Amino acid sequence: DTGVSQNPRHKITKRGQNVTFRCDPISEHNRLYWYRQTLGQGPEFLTYFQNEAQLEKSRLLSDRFSAERPKGSFSTLEIQRTEQGDSAMYLCASRSGTKNTEAFFGQGTRLTVV
Amino acid sequence: GENVEQHPSTLSVQEGDSAVIKCTYSDSASNYFPWYKQELGKRPQLIIDIRSNVGEKKDQRIAVTLNKTAKHFSLHITETQPEDSAVYFCAASILNRDDKIIFGKGTRLHILP
Numbered sequence: 001d002t003g004v005s006q007n008p009r010h011k012i013t014k015r016g017q018n019v020t021f022r023c024d025p026i027s028e029h030n031r032l033y034w035y036r037q038t039l040g041q042g043p044e045f046l047t048y049f050q051n052e053a054q055l056e057k058s059r060l061l062s063d064r065f066s067a068e069r070p071k072g073s074f075s076t077l078e079i080q081r082t083e084q085g086d087s088a089m090y091l092c093a094s095r096s097g098t099k100n101t102e103a104f105f106g107q108g109t110r111l112t113v114v
Numbered sequence: 115g116e117n118v119e120q121h122p123s124t125l126s127v128q129e130g131d132s133a134v135i136k137c138t139y140s141d142s143a144s145n146y147f148p149w150y151k152q153e154l155g156k157r158p159q160l161i162i163d164i165r166s167n168v169g170e171k172k173d174q175r176i177a178v179t180l181n182k183t184a185k186h187f188s189l190h191i192t193e194t195q196p197e198d199s200a201v202y203f204c205a206a207s208i209l210n211r212d213d214k215i216i217f218g219k220g221t222r223l224h225i226l227p
Contacts, residue, residue, distance in 0.1 A: 031213055033214075033215060035217075040220070040222075041219055041220065042120070042203050042217040042218050042219045042220045043158065043203070043217045044217075045214060045215070045216055045217075048213075048214060050213075055212065055213075055214075056212065056214060091157070091158075093215075095213070097213065101146055101148070101163065101165075101207075101209060102148070102160050102163070103148070103160070103215055104160075105150075105157040105158050105159070106157060107156070107157050108157065
């Protein structure tokens, strides 16, 4: 499978615990995006990268959220001290940034905070 | 920053009829407008997109129109079929600048038999 890959697919955690998600973009895609999607809503922008540089982080995102893309390939999204309101689907997308404008999504990581 | 509004939130049409979903955007610098389809339990997938240098684009039963002056764009699906039932998202982006992609809240389309 050469598409965008996200792991894990599902994560259940207790409130207050830290969680980390991983996204492997399509090879050679230099743009990588993180979104959060709750039931009945559109993907909400969280942050994005051009290669290893984090270009923008949503002002709606608290300091408990952090993302990295250390070598410009895979990315991780960490949530510290999880809250019930963090329960959502976390989607990753990647884009070429040069030739193709289409952004391809992964299947997402569904987080449930209990 | 960019804000994308989408209407309606739910749309039901008889099979064979047409469906229209409308979006507005706030940043006049936006120049790329993709539409994504998300089936239940699946990832969003691109179905059609349009750049700001054209007013309309068609791909079989799907078309998108863009009015830059009004900052408005629409998705048109003709001869709807049961497999068109899904959630549709519009989005806006500024290519070759920040490239951030901002989505609307989505339209749940039901195709009635």
